[in-house]
Amino acid sequence: MVELMPRRVMVVGSVPPPVHGSSVMAERLLDALEMLGVESILVDKKLSFSIDEIGGGSIRKAGRAARFVNRVGKAVPDGSPLCIYFLTCAPGSFLVDCLALYRLRRRRARIVPYLHGIGFQTLAAKGRLWRWMVAWSFGVAERVVILGRSAYQDVRPWVDESSVFVVPNAVPPPPPGALRGRTRHGSSDDETRRTRFLYFATLDPEKGAREFLLAARHCRHAGLDADFIVAGQSVDEAYTEDLRSLAQSPELAGRVRMTGGVFGEAKAALFREADVFVFPTRYRHENFPLVNLEAMSFGLPVISTRRGCIPEQVPHGKAGLIADSNAPDALADLMLAVARSAKLRARLSRGAKELYEAEYTPEAFAERWREVLHECYNAG
Structure with a gap:
């Protein structure tokens, strides 16, 4: 039996630099899609170009945000494509995300938020408008991908558990020779040192x-x-x-x-x-x-x-x-x-x-994404 999956997927997220958790995982997602034989269309939502810029605001970042939202709308291919979107819960970035999600919905993209942070309930607690925006951002989602089962509690008020996929992060194995000097299970061979x-x-x-x-x-x-x-x-x-x-x-x-x-x-x-x-x-x-x-x-x-x-x-x-x-x-x-x-x-x-x-290997990560894509394709 042939397993049906989309041939092409949009990915909206930032890739390094700077190096941080979600940017690294954006690269690993692209690698996983390639491993699965799925073409990816990356829209880089990079608003910060160094670790120092993350979390701060500036006129320069506002300009980058406006250009990013414009790029998102133009990048959507015809035919209601699947879009994996790295949705953030930091207030400034979340506002930009809402604008981008609106553009994607106008172009009939099928949106799958991919959540790398905990804090959506904290964001919603900022006031009525914030609660509405958080509810709307999940309301336009076809499915939601979280990193662990316990992360569901953060989005439970807005997301039905049946529409959630759990895809833990992954890292590549140590490079060849990197475990030299350690036992089979990783502990040091030298039991005499501190x-x-x-x-x-x-x-x-x-x-x-x-x-x-x-x-x-x-x-x-x-x-x-x-x-x-x-x-x-x-x-x-x-x-x-x-x-x-x-x-x-x-x-x-x-x-x-x-x-x-x-x-x-x-x-x-x-x-x-x-x-x-x-x-x-x-x-x-x-x-x-x-x-x-x-x-x-x-x-x-x-x-x-x-x-x-x-x-x-x-x-x-x-x-x-x-x-x-x-x-x-x-x-x-x-x-x-x-x-x-x-x-x-x-x-x-x-x-x-x-x-x-x-x-937590790249292979396990790719297999979990295979399940997500297969389910989303059949649901569409």
Whole structure:
């Protein structure tokens, strides 16, 4: 039996640069469509050209927004095409999205919002007009794609569960040779050296680098012989300087390495040399962070927080440990537990690697999109 799918799909989303979760996944969606033999028409909705611009407003960005909305309308091919739209919940970007969705509806596109952030109920709570716009944006949708089952609660007032598809994020496997020096399930071959904890994310206050270092200080107070790596691009120099000062405090002096932004082979090397990955995020739009998946692909146990879909992404006790908050003492308790038990560390390492290989590879991602496209094609 031949599986029916659309031959051509519009994708409206931003691709790198800058590099952030949804732009990376826009590229991976294009790769998945190519893998499935589906032609893609990309309309790049890039409004920011650097990490520093994200979240801010300017006359220049307003001009880019106007040109983007105009491009969307002109890019729609004839014949009611399927359009996968990266819908945002940040207020300014959401207003632009509503204008673009209106243009798409006027051209009879069949819209499938693809949601990478949590916060639509917060957006709707801003007032009556915002509630109407959120309801309208989902009302024009044919289907909705979310990253995890728990993300449905954010859109439940406007979206019927039967029209929702769950397509978790995915990351490619480590490059050839990147796991050299690690056991089959990812833990370090050298059991005599100090435990190495890695934090890797943008140095944004909501992403938890400071909480990581404060937890590291708790660990040192408890007598743990360990090293701590902080990797990520700075977006707030005052905050980054505060991190440097904390890293040089007496309890942490000589035990913390701050690398700045790291990419490519250097990034893989950091994951390879680490024993445990820690991501204590409190980011308000956190959903299904790629950094946790990257750590799992290297077989690293993940210690993270109860934000967005993280508890289902990293099952507690199977692939990592989930803290109820990013309070440093709570994080330190979990870090100490993993560092002091080789048996627990090995079990979580094995679970992380196995879960990645079963659920979060590019192949698994493409197969889930095959189901979405097949269902949308038949519904149309």
